[in-house]
Amino acid sequence: MERLIEDLLGPEAYPHRPERIELRQTHISWVFLAGELVYKIKKPVDFGFLDFTTLEKRKHFCEREVVLNRRLCPDIYLGVVPVVKTTDGFRFEGEGEVVEWAVKMRRLPEEGMMSRLIREGALTRNHLELLVQKLVPFYQEAETGPEVNRYGSLETVRFNVEENFEQTRDFVGKALSRLRYEYIVSWSRRFMEENQALFSARIEGGFIRDGHGDLYSANVCYDDLREVYVFDCIEFNERFRCGDVAQDLAFLSMDLDFHGLEDFSRFFIERYVELSNDRRLYDILDFYKCYRAYVRGKIGCFTWASEGVPQEEREAALTAARRYFDLAYRYAGGKPFLIVVFGLSGTGKSVLGRTLYAELLAEYYNSDVVRKELAGLLPSEHRYEPFEKGLYAPEMTERTYEELLRRAEASLTSGRDVVLDATYRKRAHRETLLQLARKLEVPILFILCEAPAEVIRERLERRAQEAEEPSDGRWEIYLAQKKRFEAPGEIPPENLLRLETTEPPKNLAEKVKTRLFECLRLFGK
Incomplete structure (x- = not known):
């Protein structure tokens, strides 16, 4: 079949010798745009709902295509022509052994x-x-x-x-x-x-x-x-x-x-x-x-x-x-949903967020990545700044959370599910997400990630050795965040799930999905 396609991309394969041939294809056809004409060959495929596996069937359906399309385009569909094998290669409308059939059409104006x-x-x-x-x-x-x-x-x-x-x-x-x-x-x-x-x-x-x-x-x-x-x-x-x-x-x-x-x-x-x-x-x-x-x-x-x-x-x-x-x-009446994975540095929220993103095929926005994009940095470029200084100064944090909100709204409006991954230690930042969910009339589920202090310390030390990890979190940052973390009392109980993240991420994701289904059912009532 490769030789056939190759030959039909040459002008000598056509009676009118077009200067330029362009091949386009779908899952069922090869379409040759050849000057003012178009030739379409059916692929020898069987998808159950269509069967082009024999030459006879392909000819039959070429003929049906012409008859049926002439109802709305009588001047466009010119007929069915053979593709033949000659001593010089494969040709349209020539003399020789018929190896394929093609629908011949006038080319419609691209513009x-x-x-x-x-x-x-x-x-x-x-x-x-x-x-x-x-x-x-x-x-x-x-x-x-x-x-x-x-x-x-x-x-x-x-x-x-x-x-x-x-x-x-x-x-x-x-x-x-x-x-x-x-x-x-x-x-x-x-x-x-x-x-x-x-x-x-x-x-x-x-x-x-x-x-x-x-x-x-x-x-x-x-x-x-x-x-x-x-x-x-x-x-x-x-x-x-x-x-x-x-x-x-x-x-x-x-x-x-x-x-x-x-x-x-x-x-x-x-x-x-x-x-x-x-x-x-x-x-x-x-x-x-x-x-x-x-x-x-x-x-x-x-x-x-x-x-x-x-x-x-x-x-x-x-x-x-x-x-x-x-x-x-x-x-079908379905609504996109918003999942907010939050908690202190080292609590495993990004591992869980990425797992949910992969399993739910949702849009995934990580605050570390977004923050560095806003600063013109690569995600892997590290800035080990003191708490709330430099890249992590309050004004940069506000810009980051505003951008997370903007991206979430754009994705939800387009019908995409969204997973947000950020510390969200301030009540005000979480409340903006609750307001967004009410505005767009979409279900929202907050996942608060928690872990024992010794586990967090070990994770943060290990993370420091991973060059591609976007987070700049360290033990001293975790301790500072912990002192300033505002308890999520503003989140309704039905919209909040607390998880200790010492289990495998797949297990945690299953718990989230189970709770998410409950949240979706409550939202639909």
């Missing part, structure tokens, strides 16, 4: 891609209005009836949802935390159980159609504001293409949310409802937005796990997957 317009801040309501004007008649005219309606049945919807959960099980702990996974699973199952009549009403109302299946910004392109192209629909699985029109619309609405365009997301749905008179779409919208965000997260996981994809793209896919799962969690 008109909706994803690019979003990146450049150039998307307007006029763009969305043009799209809605195209989609309303498309769905009204799209195929429906008994064969299509079964894809909108609760039985099929449940199968699709459960398939997602099964296929992402191995990515729990890597792309999303177990807590969020179990929350989304539970909410989705409960919604389906409690809204059986709604799914039936959608079928009876004629809202189940042979639609697009992959309606988001990467598959929408504008020719200025004269024409809009909606391309690359799902051809490989009717279960994903056919269904409630709300499922398609939820995808683009979710995508706009993902890019921070919530106002455009609302406008898009409002205009569609106004023109289509589909008022009950709102009743099921968040369910399908959760489903669609989860699908995108799943695809990101597949890309991250794909061999042959460049490492940089894989890491970007994993980062995006985590954000999509965060969005799914939000649609």
Whole structure:
């Protein structure tokens, strides 16, 4: 396969001899951008929900892709062409043994891609209005009836949802935390159980159609504001293409949310409802937005796990997957949480904080690191100053805690869970976090780390030998902090957990997670 790809990156492999060829790939396709034309080859993969493992199947689905996409882009999809093996190498549309099949398309203007317009801040309501004007008649005219309606049945919807959960099980702990996974699973199952009549009403109302299946910004392109192209629909699985029109619309609405365009997301749905008179779409919208965000997260996981994809793209896919799962969690009504690991130097709070960060996949902010960033220092650069002097003077400490608060608020607002790791010996600093949690309406749990004095002294002496450790804590600093530590009486008992940190960090993390679950349940009441 490497030789095939290599040959198809040369201009001589194309009848029109393009000056430049660019290869892009997903988990299921190789896409060759060749001048004014595009050729797409399907990868020989089997993910369960699609099977491209034989040449015959790849040809069949290439043909289906052309037929289905001509519904919205009749002038873009030119046909299916062979990839042949010749004495000079592999070629598109030549004479020789057919080794692959490709979908041939006209190339759409890069500057008109909706994803690019979003990146450049150039998307307007006029763009969305043009799209809605195209989609309303498309769905009204799209195929429906008994064969299509079964894809909108609760039985099929449940199968699709459960398939997602099964296929992402191995990515729990890597792309999303177990807590969020179990929350989304539970909410989705409960919604389906409690809204059986709604799914039936959608079928009876004629809202189940042979639609697009992959309606988001990467598959929408504008020719200025004269024409809009909606391309690359799902051809490989009717279960994903056919269904409630709300499922398609939820995808683009979710995508706009993902890019921070919530106002455009609302406008898009409002205009569609106004023109289509589909008022009950709102009743099921968040369910399908959760489903669609989860699908995108799943695809990101597949890309991250794909061999042959460049490492940089894989890491970007994993980062995006985590954000999509965060969005799914939000649609399911989940709230991000704030964990504050605090206590005196040497009490083990940073070891516990890093363990929680790894297990919960939360954002982690350490005061030692933040303090040194503000001072323009590397985390490993040490400043062994006297208590509350130099780098640790009160004014620098205030700047550090203000920055921790700012970062926590930004992450929580974006839907990320947060672990803060700092001494927080002053009541005033802790109260600002309680105020933040009330303001954002998120659960908060304080973990007070404690240990016997002899253990702390041994830890601090050992830490001094670890060059990469960011803390500058020493025994004399611990003693000074202890004299000035303000007892956490302002923290409600249900939001405070005291831990003696002489146990292994994994054991302590399990105790924290157990208490966190209790905190989340109380918060949800």
